[in-house]
Amino acid sequence: MTILVTGATGTVGRQVIEQLVKRGADVRALVRDPAKANFQAGVAVAQGDLLDVDSLRGAFSGVSTLFLLNAVASDELTQALIALNLAREAGVERIVYLSVIHSDLYVNVPHFAGKFAVERMIEKMGFNATILRPAYFMNNDLTIKDVVTGYGVYPMPIGSKGLAMIDARDIGEIAAIELIRREQSAPPLPLDRINLVGPDLLAGTDVAGIWSEVLGRPIAYPGDDTAGFEENLRQFMPSWMAFDMRLMSERFLTDGMIPEPGDVARLTALLGRSLRSYRDFASEIVASA
Incomplete structure (x- = not known):
């Protein structure tokens, strides 16, 4: 049977597809523009998006397992609720959903609250699902490397x-492992939640210190100016999204993104290797510059 990947052309989606192909899965990617797909050989492409009901119905045809990723x-x-309802209509019972860590804690942050609502719907609708809850993506910092x-x-x-x-590569690999596990299981597997975290708990000064060591010169952490962060983001994203990111950063300051005991050990066992570090x-x- 077929695994459908949404968000397929994004940072995580591409990693999920690559890892699924490595494992010999039958993969279908949902994309808005097939010209931008550029996937590995053997990946089927379904054109459409999560608000186009007709295209989604076509994309779900013959699908057994769904990787659901909704961009902010x-x-x-x-988008998520339409996808879940159409998945159920198509007989899809197995889902891996990309949520976010502390979705139930950052209750005032729009995209966190939205993902927590999707988690509840997955549970209430009776899907056999793995809910992945990643912490901050290291790869977000590619946008501020200059x-x-x-x-x-270090301005974040x-x-x-x-x-x-x-690291998004670790997210993609763990997602693929869970998709294959659910796809290949004869009996339905119970709902599970997995926190996706890195090996280190890093404050702003820690990250600046890592950059200082890697670059061989001092890198400063200027502080926790969330208002300035929002203002900078408004230069290249809608005001509502910039405000959403500001609210998230304010929760970074008050709550952090803290793993639960055993999270790192569980992920290390799942991957069969160590998690990638921020220093890596x-x-x-720096090496690719």
Whole structure:
């Protein structure tokens, strides 16, 4: 049977597809523009999006397992609920959903609250699902590497509580492992939630220190200016999204993104290797420059 991957052309979606192909899965990718697909040989492409009911019905035909990823959008919850209802209509019972860590804690942050609502719907609708809850993506920092290297500062207001940052490649591989596990299981597997975290809990000063060591020169952490963060984001994203990101960063400062006991050990066992560290990530960026 076929595994359908939504969000297929994004940072995580591409990693999921690559890992599924490596494992010999029958993969179908849902994309808005097939010209941008550029996937490995053997990956089927279904054109459509999560608000196009007709295209989704076609994409779900013959699908047994769904990887559901919704990008941050003003109608993210609507997209997810349409996908879940059409999946159930098509007889899809097995789902891996990409949520976010502390979705039940960051209750005032729109995209966190939306993902928690989707988690509840998955549970109430009776899907056999794995809910993946990733912490902050290290790969988000690709967008600010020029600020780090050019201006000598790490500008993300992540505070001092600590974020257990994870590499998107690890997210993609864990998602693929869970998709295959559910796809190949004869009996339905019970609902499960997995926190996706990196090996280290990092404050802003810690990340600046890593960049200092990797670059061989001082990199400063200027502090926790969430208002300035929002203002900068408004230059290249809608105001509602920039405000959403500000609210998230404010929860970084008050709550952090803290793993539960056993999270790192569970992920290490699942992968059969160590999780990638932020130092690994930063070193790769510097080496490729």
